[in-house]
Amino acid sequence: MTRVGWKRILAWLVLIVLVVLLIGWISRWMSNRGPVQKVNATPAQIERGRYLADAADCAGCHTAHDGAPLAGGFPLHSPFGTIHGTNITPDGEHGIGRYTADDFFHALTRGEARDGHQLYPAMPYVSYRTITRADSDAIYAFVMSQPPVNVPNRKNGVHFPANIRTALHGWNLLFAHPEVRSASQGSSADWKRGHYLVETLGHCGECHSPRGALGQIDRDRPLSGSAKLGRFAAPDITPQGLAARGWDSASLQQYLATGASAQAVASDEMLRVVTLSTSRLRREDVRAIAVYLLGDAPLPAKVTATAATAAGPGQKHYLDLCSGCHGRDGEGVPNVAVSLQRNTAVHDSNPHNLIVAILDGLPVHDFPGIARMQDMPGFGDDLDDGQVAALATWLRQRHGGQATAVDAATVAELRK
Amino acid sequence: MSTTPARPRPLSLHVNGIAHGPIDVPEDMMLVDVLHEYLGLTGTRFGCGQGECRACTVIVDDERGPREVRSCITGAHYFEGKRIRTVEGHARRDDGGKIVELSPVQQAFLDHFSFQCGYCTPGFVNAATVLLERLHKSPITHDQIEDTISEALNPHLCRCTGYVRYYQAVKSLVLATPGLVRGGEPHDGKERAP
Numbered sequence: 001m002t003r004v005g006w007k008r009i010l011a012w013l014v015l016i017v018l019v020v021l022l023i024g025w026i027s028r029w030m031s032n033r034g035p036v037q038k039v040n041a042t043p044a045q046i047e048r049g050r051y052l053a054d055a056a057d058c059a060g061c062h063t064a065h066d067g068a069p070l071a072g073g074f075p076l077h078s079p080f081g082t083i084h085g086t087n088i089t090p091d092g093e094h095g096i097g098r099y100t101a102d103d104f105f106h107a108l109t110r111g112e113a114r115d116g117h118q119l120y121p122a123m124p125y126v127s128y129r130t131i132t133r134a135d136s137d138a139i140y141a142f143v144m145s146q147p148p149v150n151v152p153n154r155k156n157g158v159h160f161p162a163n164i165r166t167a168l169h170g171w172n173l174l175f176a177h178p179e180v181r182s183a184s185q186g187s188s189a190d191w192k193r194g195h196y197l198v199e200t201l202g203h204c205g206e207c208h209s210p211r212g213a214l215g216q217i218d219r220d221r222p223l224s225g226s227a228k229l230g231r232f233a234a235p236d237i238t239p240q241g242l243a244a245r246g247w248d249s250a251s252l253q254q255y256l257a258t259g260a261s262a263q264a265v266a267s268d269e270m271l272r273v274v275t276l277s278t279s280r281l282r283r284e285d286v287r288a289i290a291v292y293l294l295g296d297a298p299l300p301a302k303v304t305a306t307a308a309t310a311a312g313p314g315q316k317h318y319l320d321l322c323s324g325c326h327g328r329d330g331e332g333v334p335n336v337a338v339s340l341q342r343n344t345a346v347h348d349s350n351p352h353n354l355i356v357a358i359l360d361g362l363p364v365h366d367f368p369g370i371a372r373m374q375d376m377p378g379f380g381d382d383l384d385d386g387q388v389a390a391l392a393t394w395l396r397q398r399h400g401g402q403a404t405a406v407d408a409a410t411v412a413e414l415r416k
Numbered sequence: 417m418s419t420t421p422a423r424p425r426p427l428s429l430h431v432n433g434i435a436h437g438p439i440d441v442p443e444d445m446m447l448v449d450v451l452h453e454y455l456g457l458t459g460t461r462f463g464c465g466q467g468e469c470r471a472c473t474v475i476v477d478d479e480r481g482p483r484e485v486r487s488c489i490t491g492a493h494y495f496e497g498k499r500i501r502t503v504e505g506h507a508r509r510d511d512g513g514k515i516v517e518l519s520p521v522q523q524a525f526l527d528h529f530s531f532q533c534g535y536c537t538p539g540f541v542n543a544a545t546v547l548l549e550r551l552h553k554s555p556i557t558h559d560q561i562e563d564t565i566s567e568a569l570n571p572h573l574c575r576c577t578g579y580v581r582y583y584q585a586v587k588s589l590v591l592a593t594p595g596l597v598r599g600g601e602p603h604d605g606k607e608r609a610p
Contacts, residue, residue: 316493319444324489325466328422328444336466374468381480 027116034114036092037100041141049142052135055201055285056128057277058143061085071095071149076122079228080215081158083122091148104140105133111172118168120158121215126176127203130196162215175216183223184239184295190284194292197285198223202277207234207269223293225350231360232268233352235344243299245347251301252290257283259367264344267362279368304401306330306341314394317387321379330399336374346400354392355406355414358383385411427493431455432505447487447495448472451502459503459538462488469573473539475501475546481553482546503538506545520589521545528585532576539572544586551596558597561590 041049053059062085064073072087089095096104096114103114111125112118119125161167182195198204199222210218210226225236235241242252246263255261256278259271266274278286306329309315319328325337332339340346345353361378383391385408392411396402422445426438429450441450451457451474463471467489476485477499506519518526521544531537547568556564565586574582590596 316443320491320494323444323491324446324486333466374466377467 024116034098034100036097037090037144039101039141039144041145045138045141046145047142049138049140049145051280051282052139052201053142054277054280055197056131056139057202057273058088058139059276060272061122062088063276068147068149068151070143070146071151073151073154075154077230078122078215080162081156083120083156083158084154086153087149087151088143089146089149090144091150094150094152095148096143097148099140101137101140104143105136108136108139111168111176118165118172120156120165120168121171121176124203124206126217127200127206129176130200135201171214171216175214177219179219181219181222183237184292186292186296188291188296190288190291191296193285194288194290197281197289198292202289204237208237227350227352230269232356233350234270235348235350235353237293239293239295239299242293243301244349245344246301246303246342247294247344248301249287249290249294249298252293253283253286256281256286256289258369258371259365260371260373262339262342263347265338265365265373266367267357267365271365271367275368302347302401304342304347304399307398307401309394309398312390312394313387314390314392315398317383317391318394321382322391325374325376330395335372337376338373340395341399343399346395347402348400349402349404351392351396351402351406351410352414354395355388355411358388358391359411359415380415385409385415425493427496429455429492429495429500430498431457431500432502441492443491443493445492447474447485447490447492447500450492451487457502457504460487461535461538463535463539463573464488469536470539470543470571471536471573473542473572475542477501482549484543484546501542501545503541506541519545520593521548521586524585524589525582528581528588530581530585531574531578536572536574536576536578540569540574540582543568543572544582544589547586548589548593548596551590555596555598557599561587561597565590 059070061074061076062070062072064071064085067073068089070088072085074085076083076085087095090097092098096107099107099114107113107119107125109125109129109131111121111123156163182199184191186192186195205217205222207229208223208225210221210224211228212218223237224241225234227233235245251261251263255264255266256274258279259266259274265271278289281289326332326340327337330340330343332341345357348354357376359378359380362373362376364375365373367373379388388411389406389408392406396404396406422442424440425443427441427450428435428437428439430436431451436455439454441454448460448462451460452462460474461471463469465488467486470484470486472486472488473484474487475482476495482501506522507515508517508519510516519541521541525531525537525541525544530540547565551564565583569579569582569586572582
């Protein structure tokens with residue numbers, strides 16, 4: 001072939017690409033120009049939608065601190081960069097005012113916006129894929145009945161190459177399978193309702209399931225814990241994991257409804273989940289979640305007696321720095337400091353959260369209602385890595401039934 | 417639950433320039449109790465007992481510099497080998513131990529009528545003293561004064577709500593003490609409510 005032939009082919013290719021881009025741009029422009037939707041829904045439908053939106057924790061990401069409800073802006077940190085929840089108020093310019101119920105269902109379950117761009121999987125559309133059409137329509141009716149807020153979306157900080165949204169088609173092809181291996185065994189009506197609440201609406205696995213190198217959820221080990229997303233690890237919430245840390249149905253329900261039980265107070269991102277979602281659920285739905293997490297035939301919750309431990313540096317650090325609030329033997333003070341005797345982080349075979357709490361401390365916790373938990377100072381400046389490891393080891397052996405020692409290298413890794 | 421009584425361990429403390437001990441102190445006793453019951457230093461106040469009100473704040477001088485530590489939630493044995501200052505240690509005394517001159521912070525609080533019942537005052541004196549010593553080492557600019565003082569005093573609770581006068585006392589002391597503020601007067605000279 002001659003040089004001229006090559007040039008001609010190249011010119012045609014460039015033209016084709018330009019035409020494709022133009023068509024894409026025009027269709028996107030046209031779709032953005034669609035009419036702002038007006039939804040006629042009964043108060044009962046809207047109320048049902050509000051409840052489902054709570055169960056799906058939409059506000060968790062779509063409402064920023066001190067921001068207007070559902071107007072977006074909450075930052076979600078991921079290994080690929082920071083992604084902000086978008087404005088999902090019915091605003092025609094920045095929100096989803098032009099979305100039809102079909103568009104909404106498509107975005108919710110397929111991760112594709114009305115204008116055709118791919119949503120980052122920070123939007124849990126893989127979990128939402130099994131949402132029913134009726135539930136999607138109810139949430140749509142609720143969202144569209146909220147006041148429109150004219151707030152532009154915040155720029156995301158996703159790094160190259162993860163910021164190539166078109167590549168998400170490939171990601172979806174590989175990983176967006178709705179089939180989830182159930183984390184527990186069961187067949188009761190409560191278990192099935194709990195399955196839908198946990199795996200679909202609540203999208204618990206988005207944080208609590210381990211993830212692979214490309215951010216895909218490991219569907220063979222559902223809900224078995226992940227340390228990849230936040231400063232704190234999302235613990236193992238399989239039936240085995242929960243029972244080993246002393247959780248039973250009653251304590252799980254109390255925790256999800258109020259944010260506090262003998263095992264734990266909800267902290268960090270989970271406190272937000274409790275405040276915005278689980279504390280707003282009906283009692284029977286909270287029970288269904290507990291039934292699903294533990295299974296129809298729950299394992300007995302492990303009871304760990306306080307063990308005799310040798311006096312040593314770990315115990316000394318405890319008496320010097322911790323016992324003033326947590327009590328001489330870890331008994332705790334209500335609304336001040338948690339009891340360590342049954343504490344879930346102390347009983348966890350993974351010392352991650354215990355170490356982070358010792359290093360960073362915890363902010364004041366305001367729970368739904370009037371309950372509160374005082375802030376905890378961090379001891380990262382007071383204790384070096386070896387001392388934190390000694391303290392964590394002593395606490396785990398004393399109260400948690402965890403014989404394995406924590407080593408200083410693990411602490412060093414978790415220091416900010 | 418453990419029912420065995422706490423074992424005593426020998427403890428040496430260095431408080432306001434004076435070495436104490438070794439004395440046998442239960443291993444789980446908080447510093448505030450040792451100050452009160454063993455050393456007769458009752459100026460440090462026991463308030464909430466859970467580290468919230470900061471009436472019990474003492475100063476620790478160690479490699480991390482002068483810093484505030486809450487004596488009601490910190491075990492006495494933590495202070496082994498550390499130098500502590502309490503509210504009793506600020507004023508200048510004569511050889512007989514009689515107070516001859518208050519520290520600048522104490523005098524400023526008196527001059528500004530900062531306290532009423534005075535229960536929180538030892539904590540505020542220590543907080544302001546730590547702040548001033550910090551500013552001596554690393555002075556701030558004029559526009560940082562208000563935020564810096566607020567940040568230092570904010571954690572301390574005063575149930576008589578004397579906050580404004582504590583704040584004003586510290587601010588006038590910061591402005592009147594040479595070497596704490598870099599640069600000249602602010603341009604607009606605008607006052608902001610604390």
